[in-house]
Amino acid sequence: MAAPDARRQFEEDVIAGLSAPQKFLSAKYFYDAAGSDLFEAITRQPEYxxxxxxxxxxxxxxxxxxxxxxxxxxxxxxxxxxxxxxxxxxxxxxxxxxxxxxxxxxxxxxxxxxxxxxxxxxxxxxxxxxxxxxxxxxxxxxxxxxxxxxxxxxxxxxxxxxxxxxxxxxxxxxxxxxxxxxxxxxxxxDKAVLDAAYDDAAGVTAAFNRNLLVRMTRELGATLDVEGFCHRAFFNPEASRIEMHLVSSRAQSIRFGDHVFAFAEGETIHTENSYxxxxxxxxxxxxxxxxxxxxxxxxxxxxxxxxxxxxx
Missing domain, CATH: 3.40.50.150 (Vaccinia Virus protein VP39)
Known part of the structure; x- marks a missing residue:
């Protein structure tokens, strides 16, 4: 469980991010203990x-x-x-x-x-x-x-x-x-090298990305379907960056406290850039x-x- 100040900051950042026209979450929240372990596993994937x-x-x-x-x-x-x-x-x-x-x-x-x-x-x-x-x-x-x-x-x-x-x-x-x-x-x-590095065949990066949602359920008491979001990563050559998103597989909502954030099918949460x-x-x-x-x-x-x- 997050300390009170850390939990409050996490909650404020989630509210701000999911209220934006392009929903987003800060990549810094990837790195709880489970996220750190998942990232270490990513570094061992052949594509990375x-x-x-x-x-x-x-x-x-x-x-x-x-x-x-x-x-x-x-x-x-x-x-x-x-x-x-x-x-x-x-x-x-x-x-x-x-x-x-x-x-x-x-x-x-x-x-x-x-x-x-x-x-x-x-x-x-x-x-x-x-x-x-x-x-x-x-x-x-x-x-x-x-x-x-x-x-x-x-x-x-x-x-x-x-x-x-x-x-x-x-x-x-x-x-x-x-x-x-x-x-x-x-x-x-090369774009193909970059795309593969952030979407490994074993699905470890996908689990790492969805761990943001797992944290929201555990630390904020959010009600959501973690498996209702899929991982998407691609190189955007115009911006010279990899983009990572969580893509809603259907119309659904994320709820915690008094907040309800509606998602259309295909709508994304932008979780990370890697320039x-x-x-x-x-x-x-x-x-x-x-x-x-x-x-x-x-x-x-x-x-x-x-x-x-x-x-x-």
Whole structure:
């Protein structure tokens, strides 16, 4: 069950989203404990290239990337989720001041922090349960000389470009002057590759998408038919983004409290965007947010990129 403040925010966001002409739900609500587990399962599907490709870059270039992080820096990972990616950097960061994972799913956050502490017993780990898109405070008591950020997984693509610019500027405020930020960014590529990546044959992404509705029944007491909505994902080349929707299979309603939201057959809830960038396009976005591009690494097929940015 969500904490009272989190439940209230979830309810307010659902009401706002389902009241809009194009109904929508925020993608941040994908990541409760069940959603986090489902996303980890998505990353293991053969169609889903981003995770294995980014891991390949971190494996091959981890030492080069880590070399750009200042000595004794505290490393803040925004939306940390699984620690599988940050481990590729930590193995090259023996002098790290502390690792600060920030994630909205507190249960998953604590579990991953405990597992990481077992494998890196000399590393100070200071988890923060927070929505990284909102203002939060870094833990007190860390002897920080410098601060660096880590934002892998192409999560930046889930934000509209103006919002992505604002988010990168927000990271700059959290990390402070002189910070380094390492960001994973998915690249524009063949539409068939993109469509398959977000609509795997095993149906894991479909379950992940519908988990938003499951959360509404459990946490808000909503009355709805989860199976009455199907998953749809496709690449929109004009907007350079993947769109994910929940499509109503018939005329029906979602009810909770005093609210009733009617759906026509075929009407959708827009649940996620995943923008795909060119290297030049992302560099321009980062520059507009107050960051200076320093380096970029890609895989041999140019499917994915990892950028290093600095802030003066």
């Amino acid at each position: 290239y981003p995770t294995r490709t980014e891991l390949g870059i971190l494996e091959a270039k981890g030492a080069e990337i880590a070399a750009l992080i200042p000595e004794r820096a505290d490393l803040v990972e925004f939306g940390s989720g699984s620690t599988v990616k940050v481990r590729r950097l930590l193995m090259h960061l023996s002098d790290l001041g502390a690792y600060v994972p920030v994630d909205v799913s507190e249960t998953f956050l604590r579990s991953e922090a405990q597992a990481l502490a077992t494998d890196f017993p000399n590393l100070t780990i200071a988890p923060v349960a927070a929505d990284f898109t909102r203002a939060f405070t870094l833990p007190d008591g860390l002897a920080r000389k410098a601060v660096a950020g880590f934002f892998p997984g192409s999560t930046i693509g889930n934000f509209e470009p103006p919002q992505a610019t604002q988010l990168l500027a927000h990271f700059g405020r959290v990390l402070g002057r002189g910070a380094t930020l390492i960001v994973g960014v998915d690249l524009v590529k 795909k960038y060119t290297l030049e396009g992302f560099r321009a976005l980062a520059t507009a947010a107050g960051w200076t591009p320093r380096a970029v690494w890609t895989d041999p097929e140019n499917l994915f990129s990892v950028h290093a940015l600095s802030r003066t």
